[in-house]
Structure formats: structure tokens, C-alpha cells
Amino acid sequence: MENGLLKFISCGSVDDGKSTLIGHMLYDAKLLFADQERALELDSKLGSNAGGMDYSLLLDGLMAEREQGITIDVAYRYFSTEKRSFIVADTPGHEEYTRNMAVGASFADLSVILVDACHGVLPQTRRHARICAMMGVRHFVLAVNKMDLIQYDFRQFQKISKSIRVLMSDFDYDTLYVIPVSATEGENITSQSEKMPWFHGEPLLTYLENIDIRTQAETPGALLPVQRVCRPDHTFRGYAGQVAHGNFHVGDEINVLPGGSRAVIAELYRADQKVEEVHEGEPVTMTLDREIDISRSDMIVRDYMPRISFLIGANLLWMDDEPLVEGKNFLLKLSTATVPATVMRIRYKIDIQSGAEVSTDKLVKNEFAFCEISTGVPLVFDSFGVSHELGGLILIDRVTNSTAACGTVEQDLGRDKNLTWQQLDITPKLRENQMGQKAFTLWMTGLSGSGKSALANALEKRLFAMGKHTMVLDGDNIRMGLCSDLGFGSTDRIENIRRVAEVAKLLNDAGVIVLTSFISPHRQERRNAGRILGNKYLEIYVNTPLEECERRDVKGLYKAAREGKIRNFTGISSPYEEPEHPFMTIDTTGRESDDCALEVLRRLGEWL
Amino acid sequence: MDHLDTLEAEAIYIMREVAAECEKPVMLYSIGKDSSVMLRLAQKAFYPEKLPFPLLHVNTTWKFKEMISFRDRTAKELGLDLIEYINQDGLARGINPFDNGAEYTDIMKTQALKDALDKYGFTAAFGGGRRDEEKSRAKERIFSFRSASHAWDPKNQRPEMWKLYNTHLHKGESVRVFPLSNWTEKDIWQYIKRENIPIVSLYFAAPRPVVERDGNLIMVDDDRMVLRPGEKVETKMVRFRTLGCYPLTGAMESTATTLDEIVEETLGAVTSERTSRVIDTDGGSASMEKRKREGYF
Structure with missing residues (x-):
């Protein structure tokens, strides 16, 4: 096994024959156990391939995959030839399962992208090539498959070959090999095809056995991300991690980032062996000559200065069902650091078909974008091109815990010189996104005793349970404080409502959902509130009949009004002007508040 | 590395x-x-x-x-x-x-x-x-x-x-x-050898009492094993590729008594390791x- 391990993936669009290609390769190269071969022959008989061998069954191991005849998730296979050990990840072609394809790509040194000879380069081919390039794959094989279906036509192959080279010119890579194959017929897989004498290159397996994947790139200095602190007793304090790149020797002076403390390496252990030096990839535990405060997520470096900032620019692949909007909060994991982070701006997304940069404020599943991300604490990072360790990241949704995105820190460092705090305007939209909600004001109007306050309270409980940020404004918290200088005359009543509307607007701008319950009997004052709040003003007419309100008479006010003890009482001695076009009307007679609240929630629909 | x-x-x-x-x-x-x-x-x-x-x-x-x-x-x-x-x-x-x-x-x-x-x-x-x-x-x-x-x-x-x-x-x-x-x-066997890791001796071939049942060689490890009609206990030179519950684990006939011999046998194996686990195939692929x-x- 002179050539070492090769980790590669097979990818490309649906039905381009990825699993079949790998399955056939394993079968032809006699890399299967007898029982696996037997099971394959048995399974094939039951399958759809008209009793012929269905090589894809070797890899599509999930029940749902066999039922649907598609690949859903990555399958890993391990095999060796005389020349080399291989791990191959067979990845799904459906757009729906793009994130699983990306999982495979993140692990690979080389990518075999299949192109159907009948269809040529498809959008999914472009997407997969882009994901591979983004995830750090440097070596590409573009296998033009199903050559049997186009009668092994040289001209057609040449045409597709040309469009492949155009496609790949968008990306940075070390090697590219374009090869015509037939996965079902086994042409150019493990041996030279006799059907295509015009092709003089090596068959696929031979090429994979021989390719040199050792990186030519200059490696940066030494980096040990601290995974955990090893403290068996008070005499030993070691920092455990895997050397990301470079070497460390006992006696080296090191720097600890982001803090910047310095120390000298006292001892080094490679796993459980005490050694003088450690190298890239090795699991180590390091002790230092002095006590400094180091914990998980700190980076120990020697002759290497990554960047430290609150703000990074990264290419993201969005993988969540929920779209990404600016201002949304996440946990960002980069190397051993997990920090709170906010996507401040989606600078542009990539159009898969043309590769063009398109401006947007929203990203949906399987889209790529360049984003500006701010972190709650200073982050030690580097561009992915310099350090995979400090340039690869994932975003974790704080509510669902799902891995919502993966990304790489932008290679062009000159670019993030433009990233400064001053440029970022914290808009109401950003605040809303950060809180994960749309802000609005539910303006409840109706007679005294109609049930406005009870409804507002019931609604707030429901909204709160949904994780929404809310605030109720009613007579109690407004009249006692903000409007304690106002009386009940008509001018003061108008001023009272104006102030309520202004406060609601401020709260809405802060991203908060506001529920107000004021009688607000006059159209003019409601119209005024609507003008202040704009399209966030949603009027709810609590239309409980006067008789019912009077029957309830919770505060004894109706009785007092009827006895003439209160003047200008709405509904008795002063008119209530019914809303002309309320957002909704609700009658609370004989209903539980919570029941009414649910009805309002249903009406709110997309506001929530 | x-x-x-x-x-x-x-x-x-x-x-x-x-x-x-x-x-x-x-x-x-x-x-x-x-x-x-x-x-x-x-x-x-x-x-x-x-x-x-x-x-x-x-x-x-x-x-x-x-x-x-x-x-x-x-x-x-x-x-x-x-x-x-x-x-x-x-x-x-x-x-x-x-x-x-x-x-x-x-x-x-x-x-x-x-x-x-x-x-x-x-x-x-x-x-x-x-x-x-x-x-x-x-x-x-x-x-x-x-x-x-x-x-x-x-x-x-x-x-x-x-x-x-x-x-x-x-x-x-x-x-x-x-x-x-x-x-x-x-890899597992080569690592065991390299690191000199102790393993249960059932992995090494030895004469053991077995019965042939449903195509598997099952070792009679204690007297809870009830023989079916026609079954008889034989002593065979066997070892195990995987270990689990003895009535559900098939032995393989082998003379491999050292790690080297086991590694050699594994490299030349024509069946995968889980064929001897009755549990895996019980219920379809x-x-x-x-x-x-x-x-x-």
C-alpha cells in the first residue's frame, strides 16, 4: 500500500449512477466478501433491474433507500487494493439531501462527480462541484457515465468534456481528470474499455490508485486547539488536543490565543507516551512551565498568527428547512470553540446556474451565500485556504439544536477589511430577526367590560408559550406612570392614546409584540394610533354587546354611570364609534378568554 | 503517521x-x-x-x-x-x-x-x-x-x-x-497486535464442544443449552470472529492460535464478519x- 489512504466521494445528480459505479468497482475488483456478493445477487433478483445485477444495492443500505431506489444518506465503504487503501463515501444526488452530500464532501480528498452522457452538466452537477470546492476538495474526477446509452460516441463525450472544463474554471483545484465510463457495463472502471479505443487515459480505479494527493501548499505555523484540560491531581495540568498543523517541541515558546499569554512547553505526550516533539495530526497533551489560565477553545500557537476578531466573513451553505434571515442568532462552532453569533448581513447569494452574485436578505435550504457574522466574544480564526482547522465552521440553531449551516471563512482576507462595526445599522428588521418574530401591535378596542384585558392577558400567555417576546399596555401600567399627569377630559384622553401608540411603536421597533387594551371609543384617535404604528397596527374590535358588558359590570362602573355618578361614560352617556375596517371582530359573550385568544391566534396567521 | x-x-x-x-x-x-x-x-x-x-x-x-x-x-x-x-x-x-x-x-x-x-x-x-x-x-x-x-x-x-x-x-x-x-x-486486529491489547481467548482457535445448528457451529458453554433431536456435541478446533450471547454466536473452524494467524485469516477471509451473528439476519436484510x-x- 505504497500510496497511502485515499478518501473520496462519488457525487452528481440523481440517477447519474453514483452507487452503481462504486458498487461495480468493488465487484469487479473482487473487493467483496462472498456473503456480500451472494446477498447482492439475491437482492438483485428481487429488484427492478430486470434480474440483472443491481450494484447500487451494495451501498443503499437503508430500507427507505431500497424502497425508493435512491440514495438518502452517505454510505462509507472501506477497501484496499495492492496499491492503496480507500474510503469511499457514496453521496445522495437529490437536491433534498444536499446536506448529506456536503457531509461526504467535507471528508474527502478527491471527488468523483458523475455526469450523465445523455444529459450533460446539470444544475445539481454545478451545485456538487461548488460544495466540493467550498469544503476543501482539491482533486476532481469528472466521470461521464452511461456512455453505453450514446453508443460510446467520441464527439458527444468531447462536447460534455468541454462544458465540464468551463464549469470547473469557476473553482480552485489541484487536479482534474475527465473520463468516459459506463457504470452498469463496467467500461473504464477497473480495466481499459475496448468499446472506447479513442480514450487513452487510465481506467478509473487505476487512476485513483496512482493519484498523488499530497498537498503542495505551504503550511502555516504550529497550532494546537485545546479540547480539554487534563487534571488528574493538583500536580499535573495538561492541555489535550490534536495538533492541527505544524510541530511542537519541548522548550518551544508558545502563545495562547485569544488572551495572548506566553509560556514554554515543559512536557509533551503523544497519547500516553512522553515525547520530545509532536507533529501534525497527533493526539497530544501538553504541559507548560508556568500556571496560566487556559481552557477549552483556547488556541496554543507557535510561529503562527491567526486573526482575532468579533466579525468574520464566511461562505455558508444553508441546510435548515427554515430560511436564514439577517439578525438571527446561533451558536457558532469553529475548531474547539463554540460561541454565540449573529448573522448580521447576507451580502450576496450565489446563483447555482450562472455562478453570479445575487443580492438578497433571505437564504433558503441548499443555497450558498457570503455572510457577515458577528460573535459575542473574540474568535480566533483564519481563512479556510490557510487553515482548514480555523476556517471551517457550523452554525447551530439555538432553539432546535439542528446544524443549520456549514461554512468556510473567506479566503480573500482583504475583503473583510471592509467589515467594520460602523457599517452595521441595527434596524428594526434586524432586531425582529434576532428575536425570531415579527413585531406588531394588537390594538384591542371595545366597551368597558367587553373583555379586552382578559383577552390581552390570555393572548400574552399563549404568545409567551410560543417563545414570543410580548408586552401588554393597559390602563394600569400606563395611567399610573407614563400618563399620571393626564385626566379624563377629552384632550387628555386623546393625549393618552397618542402616548400609548408612541410607546407601542418603540416596542415594535425593538422587535416586541404589543397588546393594548384601551376603550379608545373614537375613530379619530384610533386612526391617529394607526398612523403612528403604520402597517404594524392590527385593530381588534372586541364587540361584546352592551347588555352583556353591563351584566358583567366587574368594576361597578355601569351601575355608577346609570345612577349618574360618572359623566361621559362610554356606551351610556358617551358614544362608542364602531371600527369600520377592523383586522378582526370578536364577541366574548359566553366564551372562555383562552378560547377567544386561540381564535385571534388563528386569524394572525403569518404574523406569527 | x-x-x-x-x-x-x-x-x-x-x-x-x-x-x-x-x-x-x-x-x-x-x-x-x-x-x-x-x-x-x-x-x-x-x-x-x-x-x-x-x-x-x-x-x-x-x-x-x-x-x-x-x-x-x-x-x-x-x-x-x-x-x-x-x-x-x-x-x-x-x-x-x-x-x-x-x-x-x-x-x-x-x-x-x-x-x-x-x-x-x-x-x-x-x-x-x-x-x-x-x-x-x-x-x-x-x-x-x-x-x-x-x-x-x-x-x-x-x-x-x-x-x-x-x-x-x-x-x-x-x-x-x-x-x-x-x-x-x-484495522482492529492489526491494532490489537501492535498495542498488545488483551482479548478474550475465545478469539483464538482451541478444541471446543460445539453442535451444528441451522448452518452455524454453536458452542455448548453451559448446561442451559438443550439439544434438539439428532444434534450431537462434537469437539472441534474453532474460534470466534465476534462475541455475543453464546447460543446466538457461530464459531468458525480454524487453526489460528496466534494474532498473526488471525490477521492472516482475516485478510484472506471470503465471508464478512457478521455472517456468524444469528441476530443480524433474523428478519431479513x-x-x-x-x-x-x-x-x-
Whole structure:
């Protein structure tokens, strides 16, 4: 096994024959156990391939995959030839399962992208090539498959070959090999095809056995991300991690980032062996000559200065069902650091078909974008091109815990010189996104005793349970404080409502959902509130009949009004002007508040 | 770094991530060769500290006698914090592999495992599973997420990029972690040899009392094994490629009595290792996935 391990993936669009290609390769190269071969022959008989061998069954191991005849998730296979050990990840072609394809790509040194000879380069081919390039794959094989279906036509192959080279010119890579194959017929897989004498290159397996994947790139200095602190007793304090790149020797002076403390390496252990030096990839535990405060997520470096900032620019692949909007909060994991982070701006997304940069404020599943991300604490990072360790990241949704995105820190460092705090305007939209909600004001109007306050309270409980940020404004918290200088005359009543509307607007701008319950009997004052709040003003007419309100008479006010003890009482001695076009009307007679609240929630629909 | 060094480093990295990020980890210890390798890797990962988590052995009470004595010896020598869990209810009901078939595996292994994890509130459990063992395992993530009812949803696995493992869980959920995911059977044997790791002697060929049953050679390990009509006990030179419950584990005829001979036999093997596990094929080619969905390791 002179050539070492090769980790590669097979990818490309649906039905381009990825699993079949790998399955056939394993079968032809006699890399299967007898029982696996037997099971394959048995399974094939039951399958759809008209009793012929269905090589894809070797890899599509999930029940749902066999039922649907598609690949859903990555399958890993391990095999060796005389020349080399291989791990191959067979990845799904459906757009729906793009994130699983990306999982495979993140692990690979080389990518075999299949192109159907009948269809040529498809959008999914472009997407997969882009994901591979983004995830750090440097070596590409573009296998033009199903050559049997186009009668092994040289001209057609040449045409597709040309469009492949155009496609790949968008990306940075070390090697590219374009090869015509037939996965079902086994042409150019493990041996030279006799059907295509015009092709003089090596068959696929031979090429994979021989390719040199050792990186030519200059490696940066030494980096040990601290995974955990090893403290068996008070005499030993070691920092455990895997050397990301470079070497460390006992006696080296090191720097600890982001803090910047310095120390000298006292001892080094490679796993459980005490050694003088450690190298890239090795699991180590390091002790230092002095006590400094180091914990998980700190980076120990020697002759290497990554960047430290609150703000990074990264290419993201969005993988969540929920779209990404600016201002949304996440946990960002980069190397051993997990920090709170906010996507401040989606600078542009990539159009898969043309590769063009398109401006947007929203990203949906399987889209790529360049984003500006701010972190709650200073982050030690580097561009992915310099350090995979400090340039690869994932975003974790704080509510669902799902891995919502993966990304790489932008290679062009000159670019993030433009990233400064001053440029970022914290808009109401950003605040809303950060809180994960749309802000609005539910303006409840109706007679005294109609049930406005009870409804507002019931609604707030429901909204709160949904994780929404809310605030109720009613007579109690407004009249006692903000409007304690106002009386009940008509001018003061108008001023009272104006102030309520202004406060609601401020709260809405802060991203908060506001529920107000004021009688607000006059159209003019409601119209005024609507003008202040704009399209966030949603009027709810609590239309409980006067008789019912009077029957309830919770505060004894109706009785007092009827006895003439209160003047200008709405509904008795002063008119209530019914809303002309309320957002909704609700009658609370004989209903539980919570029941009414649910009805309002249903009406709110997309506001929530 | 050679191939084994790379695999070792990856496993150690995974174990340290779990110890650093997961609230209450445990290591499943099945006494087999993979568990032995996993245990050695854990000792290396945390050296000079002791393991920062306990070991859990789910005992079906039908393991080979030799496995149990090996387990107890190992725990004592290495000073391990070993928890043994037996499904007492199943035991009282007399559930056994001869009369109860698939139900036996469900009650004494899967259910017992789930009960044990719930009882101690473990949030992360290391298993020695490898992707080369079986087709549904080949699809599983290294950090394999489980719902509060321990179910695996193979259609909706968390993306796992580079080595950025997302260990975040809601209350009640857990994660199964497979540090040996990328090892093959051959790697395991070569590592055992390189590191001189002690393993149960059942892996080495010796004359043992066996009966031929349903195409498998089953070892008569104690007098609970009831012979079917026509079956007779013969002494054959056999060894085991995997170890589990003795009535469900087929032996192979072999003369390999040293690690070198075992490695040589493995390299030239014409069948995969799990052919000798009755449990895998009981229920069709997808039976492992079904068990895993229900919480089996």
C-alpha cells in the first residue's frame, strides 16, 4: 500500500449512477466478501433491474433507500487494493439531501462527480462541484457515465468534456481528470474499455490508485486547539488536543490565543507516551512551565498568527428547512470553540446556474451565500485556504439544536477589511430577526367590560408559550406612570392614546409584540394610533354587546354611570364609534378568554 | 503517521470532544475485541487521568462464561468504574434465546440498554460499532442522535462536517458516539497486535464442544443449552470472529492460535464478519436497521 489512504466521494445528480459505479468497482475488483456478493445477487433478483445485477444495492443500505431506489444518506465503504487503501463515501444526488452530500464532501480528498452522457452538466452537477470546492476538495474526477446509452460516441463525450472544463474554471483545484465510463457495463472502471479505443487515459480505479494527493501548499505555523484540560491531581495540568498543523517541541515558546499569554512547553505526550516533539495530526497533551489560565477553545500557537476578531466573513451553505434571515442568532462552532453569533448581513447569494452574485436578505435550504457574522466574544480564526482547522465552521440553531449551516471563512482576507462595526445599522428588521418574530401591535378596542384585558392577558400567555417576546399596555401600567399627569377630559384622553401608540411603536421597533387594551371609543384617535404604528397596527374590535358588558359590570362602573355618578361614560352617556375596517371582530359573550385568544391566534396567521 | 495512527488520533479526538462537551457520558463495554480496542483508546485519550466516565455492560446472562471472567479481571486490573445492568424483569420471566428468539434480543439487549441509559441519565454513550460491519451502520454518523425514546431516524441525521460535532441536545435526548466508525476488522486486529491489547481467548482457535445448528457451529458453554433431536456435541478446533450471547454466536473452524494467524485469516477471509451473528439476519436484510431504529446499538 505504497500510496497511502485515499478518501473520496462519488457525487452528481440523481440517477447519474453514483452507487452503481462504486458498487461495480468493488465487484469487479473482487473487493467483496462472498456473503456480500451472494446477498447482492439475491437482492438483485428481487429488484427492478430486470434480474440483472443491481450494484447500487451494495451501498443503499437503508430500507427507505431500497424502497425508493435512491440514495438518502452517505454510505462509507472501506477497501484496499495492492496499491492503496480507500474510503469511499457514496453521496445522495437529490437536491433534498444536499446536506448529506456536503457531509461526504467535507471528508474527502478527491471527488468523483458523475455526469450523465445523455444529459450533460446539470444544475445539481454545478451545485456538487461548488460544495466540493467550498469544503476543501482539491482533486476532481469528472466521470461521464452511461456512455453505453450514446453508443460510446467520441464527439458527444468531447462536447460534455468541454462544458465540464468551463464549469470547473469557476473553482480552485489541484487536479482534474475527465473520463468516459459506463457504470452498469463496467467500461473504464477497473480495466481499459475496448468499446472506447479513442480514450487513452487510465481506467478509473487505476487512476485513483496512482493519484498523488499530497498537498503542495505551504503550511502555516504550529497550532494546537485545546479540547480539554487534563487534571488528574493538583500536580499535573495538561492541555489535550490534536495538533492541527505544524510541530511542537519541548522548550518551544508558545502563545495562547485569544488572551495572548506566553509560556514554554515543559512536557509533551503523544497519547500516553512522553515525547520530545509532536507533529501534525497527533493526539497530544501538553504541559507548560508556568500556571496560566487556559481552557477549552483556547488556541496554543507557535510561529503562527491567526486573526482575532468579533466579525468574520464566511461562505455558508444553508441546510435548515427554515430560511436564514439577517439578525438571527446561533451558536457558532469553529475548531474547539463554540460561541454565540449573529448573522448580521447576507451580502450576496450565489446563483447555482450562472455562478453570479445575487443580492438578497433571505437564504433558503441548499443555497450558498457570503455572510457577515458577528460573535459575542473574540474568535480566533483564519481563512479556510490557510487553515482548514480555523476556517471551517457550523452554525447551530439555538432553539432546535439542528446544524443549520456549514461554512468556510473567506479566503480573500482583504475583503473583510471592509467589515467594520460602523457599517452595521441595527434596524428594526434586524432586531425582529434576532428575536425570531415579527413585531406588531394588537390594538384591542371595545366597551368597558367587553373583555379586552382578559383577552390581552390570555393572548400574552399563549404568545409567551410560543417563545414570543410580548408586552401588554393597559390602563394600569400606563395611567399610573407614563400618563399620571393626564385626566379624563377629552384632550387628555386623546393625549393618552397618542402616548400609548408612541410607546407601542418603540416596542415594535425593538422587535416586541404589543397588546393594548384601551376603550379608545373614537375613530379619530384610533386612526391617529394607526398612523403612528403604520402597517404594524392590527385593530381588534372586541364587540361584546352592551347588555352583556353591563351584566358583567366587574368594576361597578355601569351601575355608577346609570345612577349618574360618572359623566361621559362610554356606551351610556358617551358614544362608542364602531371600527369600520377592523383586522378582526370578536364577541366574548359566553366564551372562555383562552378560547377567544386561540381564535385571534388563528386569524394572525403569518404574523406569527 | 501511518493508517493506524490516523485512526487512533481520530478516535481519541472524538472521545475528548465527548468528555469536554457532553453532560454525562458512558462507554458501552461488550467485552469483545472492539470494546477492548475502544477501552485502550480511552486510556490513551485521557492519560494520565483515569477515564472521566464509567463503563456499562448490559448483561443478557447468556454471555460466554469466559467473557464474564475476562470482564471482571480487566475491570479489576485497570481500576475501572464498571456498571453491570441486567433486565431483572426479563430474567424473572425466564426470557431466553432458545424459546424467545427475536423477542429475547429486544428484551434482554435493546430494552435493557434503554432502561440502563434512562436509569443513570446518560446523555452520550460510546459504542464500538464500525461502518464496515453492516450496511445500515455504513450510513450512520459518528455522533448519532437519539430521540427521548432512544429512536434513530436514519432519514433525518444531523449533518456532520469535518470534525465539528454538534453535541447539543434537548432534555431527554441522547447521542450514541462511534469512535471506531472508520476502522475495519483488519484495522482492529492489526491494532490489537501492535498495542498488545488483551482479548478474550475465545478469539483464538482451541478444541471446543460445539453442535451444528441451522448452518452455524454453536458452542455448548453451559448446561442451559438443550439439544434438539439428532444434534450431537462434537469437539472441534474453532474460534470466534465476534462475541455475543453464546447460543446466538457461530464459531468458525480454524487453526489460528496466534494474532498473526488471525490477521492472516482475516485478510484472506471470503465471508464478512457478521455472517456468524444469528441476530443480524433474523428478519431479513434490513433487520439491523430496524433494531437500531428501536434503540439497539
